[in-house]
Amino acid sequence: MNTDRKALWAVRQSGLPAVVRPCPDCSGTRHRPTGRIRVNANGKLLDVWLLLGCEGCDRTSKVPVHERVHVSSLDPVRREAYENDDPAVVRGLAMSASLAARNRYRLDWTGTWQLETRTPLYSLDDPTPLGVRVSFELPAPVRVERLLMLGLRLSRAEVRRMASDGHIHLPVALALDAKAHQDFEFTLDRPGVPDTTVHLQLTNTRSDLSHIRSHDTPPRLHRTATARA
Ligand SMILES: [Zn+2]
Incomplete structure (x- = not known):
């Protein structure tokens, strides 16, 4: 053979694809991942957001990844990756069709x-x-x-x-x-x-x-x- x-x-x-959704501060709709993830702990409950920047005005906005999840339900390795802004995890979230669907935005792959x-x-x-x-x-x-x-x-x-x-x-x-x-x-x-x-x-x-x-x-x-x- x-x-x-x-x-x-x-x-x-x-x-990375652009996140397309209206910006509250300007007429722009295109957002880019900032490379950062925010993790907020409230007792045993965690919130995790992917942070985006508006291409028009630089306004930072958040996309909920996990909301009020119990700390024990999140894989510790995954949590550490969130806390360290792991680039592979940021990439995965930025390209996620399910995250886009859940948060009602469109991905522009141009x-x-x-x-x-x-x-x-x-x-x-x-x-x-x-x-x-x-x-x-x-x-x-x-x-x-x-x-x-x-x-x-x-x-x-x-x-x-x-x-x-x-x-x-x-x-x-x-x-x-x-x-x-x-x-x-x-x-x-x-x-x-x-x-x-x-x-x-x-x-x-x-x-x-x-x-x-x-x-x-x-x-x-x-x-x-x-x-x-
Ligand atoms: Zn804007």
Whole structure:
């Protein structure tokens, strides 16, 4: 079995999502974790809050994580992590969908990730399909079509054409316009064959490691989109 045939793409964290909720002091709605957690003890009862800062006015606000919980019901290691503003715990709380739902705010994942692609060397006329494993370092919801555009450095139209021509095989549960937020695999069938554009793009991704920021538009992609608009 030739494991070199598999391409590895990783959605890497480049920031924490913004907490979107109205600020009482300004017209802003976006908040960032301050990196701090507040723990308040009242007798045997504990309150724990994640502290946020408003991007507009810097006002600090609190998100309840635990309210009036008995000290014995909280894992001591967890409590110590709260008291020490453990960065991993802050990160987990800041990305928590259940905490967001419980406190009725939305998470904005814009600018929180970038795609790293590692594509093996292979011959362009090799008819063997190329497997691509996509892994997520953070649960950012990413549209599959956008991942493919970034990873293959193709325009939206080119990705759609490859999919409709049967050269991209996605898992049954994932449509092009679906949002993925966890690991999946797909297959590029005869990736070098469909047309010359794809030849060129896959050649370019041969470099050992390339970083593509989620909010960047590759120059070529822009030209293609303009030319075909
Ligand atoms: Zn504000």
